[in-house]
Amino acid sequence: MLERIEHRACFGGWQDVYEHASRALGCTMRFGVYLPPQAAAPGARMPVLYWLSGLTCTEQNFITKAGAQRYAAEHGVVVVAPDTSPRGEHVPDADGYDLGKGAGFYLNATQAPWATHYRMHDYVVEELPTLVEAQFPVDDRRAISGHSMGGHGALVLALRNPGRYRSVSAFAPIVAPSQVPWGEKAFTAYLGEDRAAWREWDACALLAGASERLPLLVDQGEGDEFLDTQLRPDLLRAACAEAGHPLTLRLQPGYDHSYYFMASFIGDHLAHHARALQA
Numbered sequence: 001m002l003e004r005i006e007h008r009a010c011f012g013g014w015q016d017v018y019e020h021a022s023r024a025l026g027c028t029m030r031f032g033v034y035l036p037p038q039a040a041a042p043g044a045r046m047p048v049l050y051w052l053s054g055l056t057c058t059e060q061n062f063i064t065k066a067g068a069q070r071y072a073a074e075h076g077v078v079v080v081a082p083d084t085s086p087r088g089e090h091v092p093d094a095d096g097y098d099l100g101k102g103a104g105f106y107l108n109a110t111q112a113p114w115a116t117h118y119r120m121h122d123y124v125v126e127e128l129p130t131l132v133e134a135q136f137p138v139d140d141r142r143a144i145s146g147h148s149m150g151g152h153g154a155l156v157l158a159l160r161n162p163g164r165y166r167s168v169s170a171f172a173p174i175v176a177p178s179q180v181p182w183g184e185k186a187f188t189a190y191l192g193e194d195r196a197a198w199r200e201w202d203a204c205a206l207l208a209g210a211s212e213r214l215p216l217l218v219d220q221g222e223g224d225e226f227l228d229t230q231l232r233p234d235l236l237r238a239a240c241a242e243a244g245h246p247l248t249l250r251l252q253p254g255y256d257h258s259y260y261f262m263a264s265f266i267g268d269h270l271a272h273h274a275r276a277l278q279a
């Protein structure tokens with residue numbers, strides 16, 4: 001059962017928010033859907049870009065701050081923006097913004113008390129697309145992108161699911177969560193102490209064995225407050241070089257970690273995905 005809870009005209013199309021009961025997560029979830037003007041044509045079947053937001057975000061941050069709708073309308077791409085974790089009173093949480101609600105890390109947790117609800121990989125890769133493809137005028141052409149924790153999600157979900165996405169990009173992604181404080185804290189809680197299990201959810205670790213070489217587009221602000229501690233694009237550059245994986249890493253002078261940065265380059269990312277989705 002899908003309930004529309006927001007419906008706003010936007011660049012000739014519609015920015016909507018839906019609520020539904022998620023089986024994968026065992027809770028009620030919300031996601032944003034931008035339907036470009038082309039989606040209203042009889043018989044239309046549009047491609048979809050899945051956007052994964054970062055720590056502390058809900059479905060609202062991207063749809064209200066990134067300005068992506070203008071470019072989605074221009075290129076005829078539907079944009080789906082889910083929440084970043086399971087939600088609800090019955091869902092476990094933790095102190096701090098970087099674990100628990102708002103910090104699902106797009107993985108399937110294996111440890112108590114997280115394992116029951118924290119299954120964002122299965123939600124984003126399977127349950128949500130199945131729902132979207134049944135309920136909206138879209139087909140199975142999919143792309144994925146995200147920011148920070150969501151950039152980690154985009155890279156890992158694309159690497160773990162060859163053939164599922166036609167393109168991938170990221171803004172300021174956490175590229176090696178096994179090696180930085182945000183990731184070490186989350187992976188210890190969600191996956192346990194055995195670091196071997198972490199490799200399955202770490203983009204830099206997955207690159208060596210990837211069976212699909214989908215080119216990566218990554219934008220990173222040089223003025224990002226998390227650049228050297230949490231993000232480490234140098235590790236992504238090295239892992240891609242080692243694996244022979246195509247990478248366009250654009251270091252953007254002066255830009256920080258905020259949505260001002262993403263709004264400045266989101267048009268380039270929509271164009272990148274539109275080329276792959278419409279090829």
Ligand SMILES: N[C@@H](CCC(=O)N[C@@H](CSC=O)C(=O)NCC(=O)O)C(=O)O
Pocket residue numbers: 053054055056057061065097147148149150257258259
């Ligand atoms: N201490 C900050 C950290 C939260 C933060 O910066 N969140 C980013 C994503 S960081 C990596 O995933 C974000 O997107 N924030 C939302 C926004 O609209 O900017 C804090 O608690 O604010």
